[in-house]
Amino acid sequence: MESAFAEVGTSKAAARFRIAAGEVFASKGYGATTTREIATHLDLSPGALYPHYRTKESLLYAISLEGHAASLDSVLRADDTDEEPAARLASTMSAHTSWHARNHSIARVVQYELRALSHGHFRTIATLRAATAAVFDDIIAAGRERGDFDVDDADATSLAINSLAIDVSRWFSPSKRRDITELGTTYASLALRLVGARNAV
Amino acid sequence: MESAFAEVGTSKAAARFRIAAGEVFASKGYGATTTREIATHLDLSPGALYPHYRTKESLLYAISLEGHAASLDSVLRADDTDEEPAARLASTMSAHTSWHARNHSIARVVQYELRALSHGHFRTIATLRAATAAVFDDIIAAGRERGDFDVDDADATSLAINSLAIDVSRWFSPSKRRDITELGTTYASLALRLVGARNAV
Numbered sequence A, B: 001m002e003s004a005f006a007e008v009g010t011s012k013a014a015a016r017f018r019i020a021a022g023e024v025f026a027s028k029g030y031g032a033t034t035t036r037e038i039a040t041h042l043d044l045s046p047g048a049l050y051p052h053y054r055t056k057e058s059l060l061y062a063i064s065l066e067g068h069a070a071s072l073d074s075v076l077r078a079d080d081t082d083e084e085p086a087a088r089l090a091s092t093m094s095a096h097t098s099w100h101a102r103n104h105s106i107a108r109v110v111q112y113e114l115r116a117l118s119h120g121h122f123r124t125i126a127t128l129r130a131a132t133a134a135v136f137d138d139i140i141a142a143g144r145e146r147g148d149f150d151v152d153d154a155d156a157t158s159l160a161i162n163s164l165a166i167d168v169s170r171w172f173s174p175s176k177r178r179d180i181t182e183l184g185t186t187y188a189s190l191a192l193r194l195v196g197a198r199n200a201v
Helices: A012-028 A035-041 A056-078 A085-102 A104-112 A119-145 A154-171 A180-194 B012-028 B035-041 B056-078 B085-102 B104-112 B119-145 B154-171 B180-194
Strands: none
Touching: A012 A035, A012 A056, A012 A104, A035 A056, A056 A085, A056 A104, A056 A119, A085 A104, A085 A119, A085 A154, A085 A180, A104 A154, A104 B104, A119 A154, A154 A180, A154 B154, A154 B180, A180 B154, A180 B180, B012 B035, B012 B056, B012 B104, B035 B056, B056 B085, B056 B104, B056 B119, B085 B104, B085 B119, B085 B154, B085 B180, B104 B154, B119 B154, B154 B180
16 A cells, blocks of 8 residues: 555655645745745755656645644654543643644644645644644533533534634734643633533633 | 724625635635735636735735634624623633634634734734633632632633633534534533533532
């Protein structure tokens, strides 16, 4: 079986192109960027990109895969399934929110340019998105089962929790000097309110 | 004093250009679109746009002003200040959410392409955004004052409520056949949970 990462590029040179592309996509938008500009951003000739990424879309895919994998990883690492559901929700929501604040620039690219991906690439990314959503679904189900959470609509609540964290990348501005750890804690409390956690409000 | 709307274009022809531009921006992204493509989208020559909008940025500004004004208007019309704070929050959140679902395509343009506006144009749009935020700030303050809401951080809670509604435009897809009125009602309940409204959960 071909690895999902086969197209992504594992060399240091490829990583430099992904970083450069992320910066240019974030500032100009994916649609307005040319592969030439990405090479120029690194003081390289346009042909230097070609051995690593043959199209602009393959670069967007690589960036999206890397960004979504990192975001999923931060949520999974924050989720200690031995903990009670409320503690799990607090720690995963805090991680999810902080990730989108800290990585707001690349998060905007990977969240808002998804429509530019090929159908096949989009489907791969969708599995990572679904895996992140499943963590919150699972915590909500566990909390309901124990009677710790009072939830009317589990799907809508899980979507809203994920949505709150993702939208941080839209409005977050480092110039406002908002403390990222504190933001994570605040959003953890808001998530606990959304699930009607006992003693949380 | 020059009206903020002087640049926006009040003719029917200008309105057709705004609609066409909104469609092309939504599908290709603002950065990748040329004014020529917008005219072509209407089967017109490139020169036909010029009497109405001299630059692509002036079109984005006109669309953003129109979209933000419509969004603010929907929230203001839903806000009956004679009602109790919980009822005000439910009705404004429902309106805000429904607007972003119903107008998800243009909402994405006006929410996610703001950075492409000139500084002066951005400042005008920012006043409309602040006016929308102020409605939620005001309702939260009224609910706290009456002891109807239990809020830890009013600014973060107001931002989160606004953020939840705006992010609907990112994920909403008409193909999923989600009922927009029901979505508004669900999000109204979630907003009441965020403010810790008495009897709401």
